[in-house]
Amino acid sequence: MKPPGAGAQPSFPDAVRERANRGSVRGAVGLLVALFLLASCGTAQARNPHCSGGIQYWSLWWTDKEKNNLEDYKRELGKAIEQLQMCSAEDPKDFEALGYLAWCYAEADSAAAAGRAFARAIEGLNAKGDKKGVDRVLTNRDSYWTTYYNTGIRKLKDALDLQGTMTKETESSVKPQLDKNLREAIAGLDKALLLKPGDANTLSALASAHDNLGDPAAAEALLREGLKNAPKDTTLQEAFRHIRLSGAIHQVGEKAYDPAIATLEEMAKSDSTSFDVVFNLASAYLNRGQTRQGDARKADLKSAGRWFAAASALKPDDCDVAYDAAIAYQNGGEWGSAEAYWRRALKCHPDDSSMLSDLAMVLVEEGKYAEAIETMHQGVMKSPKDKDLHHNLGSIYSKAGNKQKSTEELMVYLALDKGKPVPDAAAAAKAAKPGSTAAQTFSKMGPPDQLVVWETDNQKFESWFYWSKNNVFHFQGGELSVRSDWNTADLKPSGGTGGKK
Incomplete structure (x- = not known):
């Protein structure tokens, strides 16, 4: 510089x-x-x-x-x-x-x-x-x-260059030199400021050095003093804005949420079009909300959703911000807004089964059971080995009154959660008792892709997974207990294609 x-x-x-x-x-x-x-x-x-x-x-x-x-x-x-x-x-x-x-x-x-x-x-x-x-x-x-x-600027640049290369693994060895460079930068810039008190370039650089050394309060004080003498100086104004934002982010990192939110709220009032301000304000509310209970928690999460939505409006093509808004609104119980932002996030990540699951659970809260089943079923089809997706689909079927499909999905969940895979699935299946439904299944379907054994409520099960066919056969003593089939979403309130066959 x-x-x-x-x-x-x-x-x-x-x-x-x-x-x-x-x-x-x-x-x-x-x-x-x-x-x-x-x-x-x-x-x-x-x-x-x-x-x-x-x-x-x-x-x-x-x-x-x-x-x-x-x-x-x-x-x-x-x-x-x-x-x-x-x-x-x-x-x-x-x-x-x-x-x-x-x-x-x-x-x-x-x-x-x-x-x-x-x-x-x-x-x-x-x-x-x-x-x-x-x-x-x-x-x-x-x-x-x-x-x-220039002496101060060179040292500040050296420090920032080091900071840019520092990782968690190298922090302990790099940080002492980084801090040394920052202290030397401050020493040079302090002298420069003594020669030209109030100089905007010097104050901005000096504030940056203090901020990077972990003292945002000193940085802010320097810039406040400078702005008293030159309130319209754009260099000082921008540096002051940056330092206040940096200090608030630091406070969030230190879990000092109240002062961080107060600063960011004040900044947002005068600069609501700044993505960095509104996004970090939303993050502060989200983090504080997660530490609270009851109405206070819900209020913070709603505020987080509102500010994430504002950030999303500033960057409409950034689906990750829409995701943040959806999470905050969902946890704050704002189901309509949560649905809207989950759909926006899914435009960029249509194959994300986790997002599909979250959207489905929001649809349940809105009483949209058919849409919820269809959406959760999409997630299961994209990640059929995810036990939680089967659990959630079973839960939605239960709320929709489809007991049979609910049982099918619950059995898949239990098999994946409790089951211990048999090393040679084909050999184990082939050894099924002659004449049993297990033996008949082997004859008709061939060897399963995976076979697990598990137990619940003192009942022993053997589950045969045919992943390519989206089917699982659950046997007790060689006889079929439940067949789980998720090839299609069953939107009927009861009945379905599950159960013994």
């Missing part, structure tokens, strides 16, 4: 630039006092010697830094700060010199002191109408801000 002003270089007054370019001859500081004069009311006045001396030391350290003469550079930088501090105390209206003091503070990595001095210098030069002086101080400040800002 290259912010505005990235790559900016310090700005020199012409006379100082010329001296810096040609090098400086060391001598008494007072020898160059005459080079720095202030014009006031048209009368040349001698500059405070600490001001001119401090600027001379500034020139010396700048030159020695360029020459990589670091020993003299450090000494001269300290002297420049010392002289310019006395200058500021004795002549507080020398705002040009104050700009140099700010420059020296920034060079010494004293961002807080530099920020205060830069601000005072800019304010004073503006008051004097010294546009060139203001531009020079701004350029110098932005040069150091860019260094701090």
Whole structure:
């Protein structure tokens, strides 16, 4: 990320630039006092010697830094700060010199002191109408801000890159370096913010670093403060929205549902077209509802359904959101809405037997037994080995008054639930007692695909599964007890094709 002003270089007054370019001859500081004069009311006045001396030391350290003469550079930088501090105390209206003091503070990595001095210098030069002086101080400040800002951004990017590659398996080894990068990003961005308080780019990046370090409250506080000074700044507004949403999601993860819902409700009032806001609000209600009982539970689940429906309206082609709405409405007892969203979800997943089962159970609640049987039967046909689907189909048949088909499906469920498969189904079936209905079935139908033995209420059963024929024969002592046949849905209230044959 290259912010505005990235790559900016310090700005020199012409006379100082010329001296810096040609090098400086060391001598008494007072020898160059005459080079720095202030014009006031048209009368040349001698500059405070600490001001001119401090600027001379500034020139010396700048030159020695360029020459990589670091020993003299450090000494001269300290002297420049010392002289310019006395200058500021004795002549507080020398705002040009104050700009140099700010420059020296920034060079010494004293961002807080530099920020205060830069601000005072800019304010004073503006008051004097010294546009060139203001531009020079701004350029110098932005040069150091860019260094701090880019350092922070690089560390933030490194952290986010690591975060993107982190898995549950690598978290313990990766997270320490990730957090280290985030802390270093915060350190750099803190200094950048000290130089340019309220800067939108800096605040946004700093808030992101705090948020990713697991402190969304600090991130939100930073952005709130920034918006006090610049309430219409779109960069801050978007960052604030993101951080509030991120904080609410974090609260849901921590099971702090009440504050999360309060935040998301407030956001939804002003931004009801944001999918992320309404979807996460729905999720918060769903999660909280699952922890409650009675009317409170039902109310939360209904709210979850309503907000999932709003999210689905924003993404009508996303059938997974329709699924979420269906689940919430079903658990909240909103049968009509649940039916509508199950049908919408099934448009994308027409072969999902679990969804067909859920829709069928909703249809039962609405008293639509024939539709429920047809729908559940579709699910059984798609996943015939799913015992729960047979159980549900049996339950619906029972409610519809079809006892015979209910028994057939219950027997399939029990066989799948309790049965122990025989290793060689064909051999076991072939060994059926001659003349028994089991032997006759073997002769007519051939060996079963699967044979299980099971027991319930002290009764022993042997169930022969012919999966390709959608039939199961349940025998007791070699005689047929019940034949289960799910080839077609039986919509009659009673009777059917089941039972002994």
